Amino acid sequence: MTEHAHVPPGVRGGIDLSSLAARAAAQQHGAPASADAAAAGAPPGSVQPGSVQPGSVQPGQAHPGTGQASPDAPFEVVEVTEFSFQSFAERSLELPVFLLLCSRLAPQCAELRTRVERIARAFAGRLVLGVADVDAQPGIAQAFQVNAVPAMLAIVGGRPLPLFQGSPEDDQLRGVFTQVLQIAAEAGVGRGPDASGGPAPEPEPQPLPPLHQEAYDAIERGDYAAAIAAYDKALKENPKDADARAGRAQVGLLQRTENADPRAVLTAAVERPQDVEAQLAAADVEIRSAQIEAAFSRLLDLIRSLPAAERDPVRVRLIELFEIVGGTDPRVIQARKDLASALN
Known part of the structure; x- marks a missing residue:
């Protein structure tokens, strides 16, 4: 060290x-x-x-x-x-x-x-x-x-x-x-390991649900499509499975950004401000780089600028991003309020 x-x-x-x-x-x-x-x-x-x-x-x-x-x-x-x-x-x-x-x-x-x-x-x-x-x-x-x-x-x-x-x-x-x-x-802090020089016996780990484990194994080998399929099965079995819903959203983000060039994606979004796909891709890149507020603001501004009939794909993507960041995050709470206002 x-x-x-x-x-x-x-x-x-x-x-x-x-x-x-x-x-x-x-x-x-x-x-x-x-x-x-x-x-x-x-x-x-x-x-x-x-x-x-x-x-x-x-x-x-x-x-x-x-x-x-x-x-x-x-x-x-x-x-x-x-x-x-x-x-x-x-x-x-x-x-x-x-x-x-x-x-x-x-x-x-x-x-x-x-x-x-x-x-x-x-x-x-x-x-x-x-x-x-x-x-x-x-x-x-x-x-x-x-x-x-x-x-x-x-x-x-x-x-x-x-x-x-x-x-x-x-x-x-x-x-x-x-x-x-x-x-x-x-250094005089704490007691060190126990008298035997090692930890006490560990409790048995709780296994993941089978479909969650299947999804995790697929992520580990880079097979995002298989991971999404496993999470979809889990959600079909239990539509209230919040972990599966969040996991699917996270893997979807990984799949969409796997081969993305962040600089090129953001440049395209600047050049085509009304291009829905360009703005969705830019928001994905921003989420991956922890620019949470920027991604939310981008899609909220896009929703406000689009005709009502064209807003739904952006709304759906924004909700997916909320799942990734977490429903209790203050930025998500505020963005949900802003989304409701933008859709009215």
């Missing part, structure tokens, strides 16, 4: 929180926070799974924690936001904190999150696990200057430790958790 030699101990010294602090202050006073578009991943010099080096955090440099957490403590996964990040990071003064950076637009993120949570659960009481959606919380990715998802980092005594990007195997994940806990114990 690259040594962060110039990062002093303490949360505010270890992590650049200035942009997040500004957002939190804005939210507290009811002012809008700026939307910095940043994707997340491990910065240059980050460590590959299993290669965390003891000594990257020197004993005495991190804030000493109590290390008294019970191994039988309940396990929780913290959904980290820009507003809550400060308090989340401060927990690293007592226990090592792990933060998984994910995106709804990266299909492997959901599967990795499931495995990370399962493996981390075996270390319950010895760590804190958080997950941040970089599409909804771009400032968190910006704070760590990372650029690809999924990615994971640890915070020990306020000091950030880049761990990996991508989707490592389970054995590598266990090694990462174990080694970071050992490093944290050397």
Whole structure:
């Protein structure tokens, strides 16, 4: 692991929180926070799974924690936001904190999150696990200057430790958790792995529904058509299957943008502002690059400019994009209101 030699101990010294602090202050006073578009991943010099080096955090440099957490403590996964990040990071003064950076637009993120949570659960009481959606919380990715998802980092005594990007195997994940806990114990934070030197037995993972597993396997081999077909079967069996509906929308986006040249697509949209297909393609590209508001605004403006009889394909696509971003996202909530207004 690259040594962060110039990062002093303490949360505010270890992590650049200035942009997040500004957002939190804005939210507290009811002012809008700026939307910095940043994707997340491990910065240059980050460590590959299993290669965390003891000594990257020197004993005495991190804030000493109590290390008294019970191994039988309940396990929780913290959904980290820009507003809550400060308090989340401060927990690293007592226990090592792990933060998984994910995106709804990266299909492997959901599967990795499931495995990370399962493996981390075996270390319950010895760590804190958080997950941040970089599409909804771009400032968190910006704070760590990372650029690809999924990615994971640890915070020990306020000091950030880049761990990996991508989707490592389970054995590598266990090694990462174990080694970071050992490093944290050397630094006076937490208790380290249990007395046997390893995690407690893991609970049995819950299998995916068969059609969901079929879709995931198809995504892994790049067969998006087969994945869509599997999700369609799942929706036929249960039209209320929200996971299948969201998964189908995500795979549809991947399929449509697989061979797209983003610059050419956006140029074509500028040149042909009333061309429905050009605008739909541009919105897809913007969603893939986490420009959520831009994509929604593009299609809402298009709907307003089209005759009523020509609006439906754009409306349908916009609803698909809502599924991808997530129904509880504030940008989706506002865009739904704008869509209802535009259609009246």
